[in-house]
Amino acid sequence: xxxxxxxxxxxxxxxxxxxxxxxxxxxxxxxxxxxxxxxxxxxxxxxxxxxxxxxxxxxxxxxxxxxxxxxxxxxxxxxxxxxxxxxxxxxxxxxxxxxxxxxxxxxxxxxxxxxxxxxxxxxxxxxxxxxxxxxxxxxxxxxxxxxxxxxxxxxxxxxxxxxxxxxxxxxxxxxxxxxxxxxxxxxxxxxxxxxxxxxxxxxxxxxxxxxxxxxxxxxxxxxxxxxxxxxxxxxxxxxxxxxxxxxxxxxxxxxxxxxxxxxxxxxxxxxx
Numbered sequence: 001x002x003x004x005x006x007x008x009x010x011x012x013x014x015x016x017x018x019x020x021x022x023x024x025x026x027x028x029x030x031x032x033x034x035x036x037x038x039x040x041x042x043x044x045x046x047x048x049x050x051x052x053x054x055x056x057x058x059x060x061x062x063x064x065x066x067x068x069x070x071x072x073x074x075x076x077x078x079x080x081x082x083x084x085x086x087x088x089x090x091x092x093x094x095x096x097x098x099x100x101x102x103x104x105x106x107x108x109x110x111x112x113x114x115x116x117x118x119x120x121x122x123x124x125x126x127x128x129x130x131x132x133x134x135x136x137x138x139x140x141x142x143x144x145x146x147x148x149x150x151x152x153x154x155x156x157x158x159x160x161x162x163x164x165x166x167x168x169x170x171x172x173x174x175x176x177x178x179x180x181x182x183x184x185x186x187x188x189x190x191x192x193x194x195x196x197x198x199x200x201x202x203x204x205x206x207x208x209x210x211x212x213x214x215x216x217x218x219x220x221x222x223x224x225x226x227x228x229x230x231x232x233x234x235x236x237x238x239x240x241x242x243x244x245x246x247x248x249x250x251x252x253x254x255x256x257x258x259x260x261x262x263x264x265x266x267x268x269x270x271x272x
Contacts, residue, residue, distance in 0.1 A: 027062055027063065027064055029063070030053075030063065032053065033063070033065065039117040039145065039194055039197055039199075040194075040196060040197050042195055042196050042197070043077075044119065044191075044192060044193050044194070044195065045190065045191065045192040045195045046188060046191060047188045047189060047190045047191060048188060049061065049077075049188075050077060055077070059080075060079060060080055061077055061078065061079055061080070062077075062078045062080060063076070063077055063078075064076040064077075064078055092140060092142075092161075092172070093217075094171055094172070094217040095142065095159045095171075095172045096142075097215075097216055097217040098209070098212070098216050098217050098218035098219070099118075099142075099144060099157070099159075100216075101212050101215075101216035101218065102155075102157075102205050102208060103116045103144070103146065105208075105211075106146070106148045106150065106151060106155060106205070106208065107146035107147070107148060107155070108148065108149045108150060109146075109147050109149060110147070110149055112149070115146060115147070116144055116145070116146035117144060117145050117146065117194065118142065118143070118144040119142065119143050119144070119193045119194070120140070120141065120142040120143075121140070121141050121142075121184075122137035122139070122140050122141075122163070123137055123138050123139035123140075123141070124136075124137055124138065125137060125138035125163075126138070136163070137163045138162065138163055139160060139161065139162055139163060140160065140161060140163050141158065141159065141160035141161075141180060141183075141184070142158065142159050142160070143156065143157070143158040143159075143177055143180055143193050143194075144156065144157060144158075145177070145193075145194050145197065145199035147198075153200075154197075154198045154199055154200055155200070155203075155205050156176075156177050156194075156199045156200050156201075156203070156204070156205075157174050157175070157176070157177075157204040157205045157206070158174075158175045158176060158177050158179065158180035158193075158204075159172040159173070159174060159175065160172070160175070160180060160183060161173075171219040171220075172219075173219070174204045174205070174206045174209075174219065175204065176200075176201060176202050176203060176204055177193060177194070177199060177200070177201045177202075178201040178202050180193070181193065181201075206219070
């Protein structure tokens with residue numbers, strides 16, 4: 001998980017794109033070396049891979065802190081046996097835009113700072129690879145959690161969907177953390193995105209959608225049915241991206257066969 005502090009939130013895609021600009025990378029020995037990116041300084045619980053903040057197979061998985069413009073922006077759990085997956089645009093952009101609007105308005109902490117934690121991941125496909133090396137994900141997922149001072153409670157929601165050609169007018173359904181964890185636990189029982197936190201498992205932010213205009217691209221109405229996927233789960237790639245508007249962390253992780261896990265941090269220009 002990462003904590004990003006800024007005057008405004010950027011779409012998740014922006015964090016993915018940061019990996020293509022020059023960065024300084026540093027291999028560290030423990031998640032605790034970059035735990036300021038994590039909600040509650042606690043990384044996601046990925047059974048068989050990352051448990052209790054400890055990497056079970058340290059020969060295979062490496063923790064990388066990445067620095068951009070003299071600031072640490074990401075913490076990545078890198079799988080040396082797999083490759084970083086390639087993402088398609090999908091209808092992901094609508095979800096990102098809607099989630100950004102929610103964070104901008106409601107993720108204001110007790111210090112009047114915009115702060116939210118976002119976790120995103122990808123489920124690799126069985127045989128779909130780029131140049132026979134890079135696995136192209138079959139399913140994408142994302143979840144976020146934040147404390148809302150004006151609502152006086154913690155907020156959270158999740159989304160996931162097949163990585164297929166974009167369908168006009170289609171929206172990713174807004175789901176609860178519990179529903180996403182159940183989906184991911186089909187491969188890794190016990191998977192938790194925000195362990196040991198107060199993030200609500202059974203509520204979403206869909207009730208706020210009517211407050212936003214078309215520019216936020218939120219679904220016209222919330223759906224209560226769980227989206228189905230047509231792909232077979234063999235392993236998950238999780239990426240930790242923490243985004244903060246003033247302090248908004250984003251996170252991603254990988255389950256059974258993670259490609260990489262990345263966490264980001266950005267600081268508010270108004271803070272010293």
